[in-house]
Amino acid sequence: MMFRQVLYTQWKWSAWAVVTTAVAAFTLPLVSVQRAGANTEATDVLYLLGDVAGVGYMYPFLAVAAGITIALLTWAPDHAGRHVYALSLPVPRWYYALLRYGAGTLLLVPTMLALWIGALVATSSATIPQGLDAYPTAIAFRFALATLFGFSMFFALAAGTVRTAIIALGVAPTAIIVTNQIIISFGGPNLVWTALEYLIRLPGPMELLFEPWMLINV
Amino acid sequence: MSRPLGLALVYVVAMATPVDAQDVTAQRERVAALAARWAVLRDSLAAMDRDVRPDTVIAGRLHLLVDPAMQEHLAPAALIAWSHLEAALGKTDSELLDAWWPAVRYRGMDRWAWSRAGPGILADSARSAEALARVIEDAAWSWLLVLGGNTVVRWTSGLHPRPGRDYLRRAYLELVDRPSQATRFCYQGDLQWCAKALGLVEVADRWRELTTPADRRILLRRRRWERSDVFQQCQAGADAACLRLTDGYPLARPLSSDATTGLVIEARSLGGDGALSRLLSDSTLPLADRLEATARAPLDSLLSAWHTSVMAARPYPSRLAGATAWVTLFVTGVLATFALRSSRWRLD
Numbered sequence: 001m002m003f004r005q006v007l008y009t010q011w012k013w014s015a016w017a018v019v020t021t022a023v024a025a026f027t028l029p030l031v032s033v034q035r036a037g038a039n040t041e042a043t044d045v046l047y048l049l050g051d052v053a054g055v056g057y058m059y060p061f062l063a064v065a066a067g068i069t070i071a072l073l074t075w076a077p078d079h080a081g082r083h084v085y086a087l088s089l090p091v092p093r094w095y096y097a098l099l100r101y102g103a104g105t106l107l108l109v110p111t112m113l114a115l116w117i118g119a120l121v122a123t124s125s126a127t128i129p130q131g132l133d134a135y136p137t138a139i140a141f142r143f144a145l146a147t148l149f150g151f152s153m154f155f156a157l158a159a160g161t162v163r164t165a166i167i168a169l170g171v172a173p174t175a176i177i178v179t180n181q182i183i184i185s186f187g188g189p190n191l192v193w194t195a196l197e198y199l200i201r202l203p204g205p206m207e208l209l210f211e212p213w214m215l216i217n218v
Numbered sequence: 219m220s221r222p223l224g225l226a227l228v229y230v231v232a233m234a235t236p237v238d239a240q241d242v243t244a245q246r247e248r249v250a251a252l253a254a255r256w257a258v259l260r261d262s263l264a265a266m267d268r269d270v271r272p273d274t275v276i277a278g279r280l281h282l283l284v285d286p287a288m289q290e291h292l293a294p295a296a297l298i299a300w301s302h303l304e305a306a307l308g309k310t311d312s313e314l315l316d317a318w319w320p321a322v323r324y325r326g327m328d329r330w331a332w333s334r335a336g337p338g339i340l341a342d343s344a345r346s347a348e349a350l351a352r353v354i355e356d357a358a359w360s361w362l363l364v365l366g367g368n369t370v371v372r373w374t375s376g377l378h379p380r381p382g383r384d385y386l387r388r389a390y391l392e393l394v395d396r397p398s399q400a401t402r403f404c405y406q407g408d409l410q411w412c413a414k415a416l417g418l419v420e421v422a423d424r425w426r427e428l429t430t431p432a433d434r435r436i437l438l439r440r441r442r443w444e445r446s447d448v449f450q451q452c453q454a455g456a457d458a459a460c461l462r463l464t465d466g467y468p469l470a471r472p473l474s475s476d477a478t479t480g481l482v483i484e485a486r487s488l489g490g491d492g493a494l495s496r497l498l499s500d501s502t503l504p505l506a507d508r509l510e511a512t513a514r515a516p517l518d519s520l521l522s523a524w525h526t527s528v529m530a531a532r533p534y535p536s537r538l539a540g541a542t543a544w545v546t547l548f549v550t551g552v553l554a555t556f557a558l559r560s561s562r563w564r565l566d
Contacts, residue, residue, distance in 0.1 A: 101554055142538050156553045204545065205548075211542075217535055
């Protein structure tokens with residue numbers, strides 16, 4: 001019952017964002033196969049793959065942007081009301097945060113579904129040359145994971161105080177980069193780069209975002 | 219000359235099969251190839267005699283001429299190189315290396331010696347034995363490739379799989395993305411078209427035989443500098459205009475040397491012991507015949523095996539790795555847990 005209320009209020013605050021990201025997610029796959037749809041004869045496969053790859057860069061951006069937007073909107077009213085409403089409820093802090101997290105995740109589902117449907121429509125309407133395949137479900141699953149990842153990261157940041165966010169996003173990275181530069185200037189290893197490589201390469205959590213996103217591929 | 223011997227000579231001359239012009243040409247080419255190989259060896263040895271007192275590092279069938287001062291540095295690398303070459307070539311084919319006596323020059327020891335030495339190997343004393351072994355192996359494979367004559371050198375870039383290069387996967391991608399009906403039919407399993415796409419069959423006019431009008435438009439569109447009226451007509455669908463543009467503009471073989479290298483590797487694997495020797499033995503034969511000899515199988519069987527391997531090597535780069543999904547979900551869970559434990563409501 002309480003979850004339904006939390007979901008309802010959260011929907012009211014973030015309906016515009018949900019609709020906007022869902023429309024964008026539905027449109028993105030359609031844009032990527034425009035050239036394939038227009039061709040009735042032999043397709044220039046390299047051009048087609050170039051188009052798909054070009055639009056592919058937008059998927060992780062949209063996924064993370066959707067996640068961040070919903071995460072920030074989830075906590076925005078609580079921050080604005082100085083958490084008075086939340087404190088007045090007869091529930092522990094972790095339970096309230098869990099309700100917010102669940103509601104936020106549920107509000108991301110329309111965007112995820114929109115991308116999946118858009119990808120299915122796009123690939124079924126396109127002329128795909130032999131040797132290539134469409135990956136609408138794989139892209140949609142990846143998009144869902146990336147959205148959830150972005151949402152969770154910024155949900156955790158926004159759940160804390162402004163001071164925590166400033167430390168996490170500003171002070172800590174600056175301190176790390178400065179320390180790294182000092183280490184490098186003394187002939188030491190580039191630890192930041194190494195850490196980034198671990199994050200970006202398999203099995204790093206951000207490998208998902210940095211690998212090419214191809215709706216149509218071999 | 220005695221009378222019986224003279225009669226015998228007359229008999230032999232009378233019974234001998236006349237030599238036709240093609241055989242004479244072939245024999246001349248063989249002699250020329252042998253002379254070229256001899257010249258390389260002679261120049262190499264002459265250069266060594268001129269510049270330094272040569273010594274020989276021997277590892278298996280590898281004979282490397284080197285300055286005695288560097289013999290100790292070269293020996294471990296030669297052993298590693300030989301172990302790799304022996305494994306890759308097999309017993310019979312490794313005998314081909316008996317005729318290879320390269321001079322090994324060390325960079326920096328004699329600034330001008332390298333340019334005077336002719337063909338050989340440029341080494342570096344700062345390099346590890348493994349790195350130097352790779353240099354020796356590359357030189358050996360290049361020499362073997364040249365042994366096959368111009369036809370092989372022009373047709374393929376290698377005779378063996380190089381580390382980190384997936385020839386079959388590359389061939390698959392080429393079958394998919396090359397605008398040519400030869401690659402499209404080959405992809406579907408038509409081996410005659412595979413032979414054409416691989417350059418094993420003579421094609422009089424590649425533009426007309428290997429491409430359709432749509433292919434030609436695509437290929438000509440890639441000439442980005444072309445903006446003439448004829449080009450515009452071609453792109454508007456007038457194939458005659460496209461064909462005019464193709465005059466004097468040779469069309470490359472649809473499948474690259476990566477694909478042909480994959481075919482050579484397949485032929486060697488089918489042919490077993492001595493496969494490479496059979497490929498390189500007669501530089502006058504057409505490529506298709508030489509590959510049949512290499513594989514000890516008809517060309518169709520070889521192409522079929524290659525096609526099957528290429529199709530099996532299809533990459534699936536868009537599939538999400540299971541590990542990535544699990545790691546992302548795990549990190550997402552950790553982040554969510556952080557959020558539940560945030561300090562926002564702590565009063566103490």
